[in-house]
Amino acid sequence: MPLELLVPMVVLGVxxxxxxxxxxxxxxxxxxxxxxxxxxxxxxxxxLSIQRVEIDRSGRTAVVLLEDGRVGVVTxxxxxxTVKIATDAARVQDRLRLRFGDVGWPMRDVHxxxxxxxxxxxx
Amino acid sequence: xxxxxxxxxxxxxxxxxxxxxxxxxxxxxxxTVRYExxxxxxxxxxxxxxxxxxxVLGGLATAVLVWAHQFRLLDIGREWWVVxxxxxxxxxxxxxxxxxxxxxxxxxxxxVNHHSSQHYNLSTALRQSWTGTLGGSVIFKVPLALIGFDxxxxxxxxxxxxxxxxxxxxxxxxxxxxxxxAVFNTPSHHRVHHARNPRYLxxxxxxxxxxxxxxxxxxxxxxxxxxxxxxxxxxxGTFNPVRIAFHEWAALLVDVVRPGLTLGQRLRYxxxxxxxxxxxxxxxxxxxxxxxxxxx
Numbered sequence: 001m002p003l004e005l006l007v008p009m010v011v012l013g014v015x016x017x018x019x020x021x022x023x024x025x026x027x028x029x030x031x032x033x034x035x036x037x038x039x040x041x042x043x044x045x046x047x048l049s050i051q052r053v054e055i056d057r058s059g060r061t062a063v064v065l066l067e068d069g070r071v072g073v074v075t076x077x078x079x080x081x082t083v084k085i086a087t088d089a090a091r092v093q094d095r096l097r098l099r100f101g102d103v104g105w106p107m108r109d110v111h112x113x114x115x116x117x118x119x120x121x122x123x
Numbered sequence: 124x125x126x127x128x129x130x131x132x133x134x135x136x137x138x139x140x141x142x143x144x145x146x147x148x149x150x151x152x153x154x155t156v157r158y159e160x161x162x163x164x165x166x167x168x169x170x171x172x173x174x175x176x177x178x179v180l181g182g183l184a185t186a187v188l189v190w191a192h193q194f195r196l197l198d199i200g201r202e203w204w205v206v207x208x209x210x211x212x213x214x215x216x217x218x219x220x221x222x223x224x225x226x227x228x229x230x231x232x233x234x235v236n237h238h239s240s241q242h243y244n245l246s247t248a249l250r251q252s253w254t255g256t257l258g259g260s261v262i263f264k265v266p267l268a269l270i271g272f273d274x275x276x277x278x279x280x281x282x283x284x285x286x287x288x289x290x291x292x293x294x295x296x297x298x299x300x301x302x303x304x305a306v307f308n309t310p311s312h313h314r315v316h317h318a319r320n321p322r323y324l325x326x327x328x329x330x331x332x333x334x335x336x337x338x339x340x341x342x343x344x345x346x347x348x349x350x351x352x353x354x355x356x357x358x359x360g361t362f363n364p365v366r367i368a369f370h371e372w373a374a375l376l377v378d379v380v381r382p383g384l385t386l387g388q389r390l391r392y393x394x395x396x397x398x399x400x401x402x403x404x405x406x407x408x409x410x411x412x413x414x415x416x417x418x419x
Contacts, residue, residue: 001133010174013140014167017246018160020144024151026160075360078159080241082358103377104370105360
């Protein structure tokens with residue numbers, strides 16, 4: 001197939017597929033809920049005890065404070081949930097900065113409410 | 124002069140696009156399949172760049188096959204039956220490559236991106252590696268050139284295999300007739316392959332024919348009692364195609380140059396199973412399976 005035909009076909013095809021996906025609701029990302037986050041985290045790490053779960057301001061990430069002092073997250077990646085445990089957590093102004101020691105997902109800032117527990121207590 | 128064989132992958136691009144649109148229509152009506160915009164973009168971007176990679180570097184892989192072909196044992200032509208034989212033998216080659224790609228981190232680094240979506244739809248089929256050629260996966264095709272299959276024929280049957288594997292990346296089809304499920308790779312078999320449930324890890328490596336998994340003990344049927352959860356053991360938190368394509372290579376490099384390791388540990392980080400760690404801080408697929416089995 002000549003490139004003159006292949007390139008526009010791919011470009012238009014990709015654009016059309018993305019448009020249809022978006023039009024059919026593919027960009028609607030539901031928020032994460034505490035119960036759902038707890039269940040998801042427990043399913044991934046059944047041996048870890050959860051002390052508390054808090055939802056960040058975006059509504060798409062749940063911060064999971066563990067009994068052993070570590071911090072995990074359950075976050076929306078598209079319409080699925082992904083679970084990670086931070087290797088380091090520190091308060092930076094109004095954000096909780098989590099590092100994961102993971103090349104694919106090195107760091108994540110989460111914004112917790114003003115009344116939330118200090119992350120330094122948890123990490 | 125042997126007859127020219129078509130580039131079946133490129134010719135199938137319209138089929139890929141129509142297939143995705145049909146599946147989108149099915150997903151809208153039945154809600155059995157889910158497309159997510161950014162996930163779909165990542166998959167299609169990876170597929171598009173894979174086409175460019177093929178144009179730029181495909182000649183390199185073909186050159187290796189042409190070089191190997193001069194040492195061939197047999198002179199095999201391009202009769203119709205040769206296509207059938209080459210397809211079956213190449214499908215076995217694909218099984219071996221695919222199994223190795225899941226068991227040796229060097230090859231996993233280029234294959235992992237295909238498993239990085241938490242969705243399972245036809246766009247996932249197009250989430251292809253950009254680094255297969257540079258990673259050296261052509262080495263698995265060299266024995267076929269040495270047997271005597273000419274490089275053009277190999278490119279053709281590899282293309283046929285790639286096109287076959289497109290339609291099995293779907294949840295819209297439950298099961299095919301029993302005789303088809305017994306011989307061919309199907310959506311049901313391949314859903315298991317893409318699942319991250321411990322019992323499904325590193326199973327069903329087939330390309331077109333599931334017989335290889337049945338013969339070599341890597342076949343696991345889809346169990347309705349345990350629905351497939353798609354993605355990686357440690358899922359990526361990104362839809363960035365560049366990060367998806369290179370994250371495992373970067374992680375491999377970080378591990379190999381880590382200070383304080385022995386040469387053996389460095390080699391295992393590169394050529395051991397994915398999930399190997401010198402300090403036991405990670406889990407391989409075998410370890411995850413054993414833990415899941417013990418927990419039952």
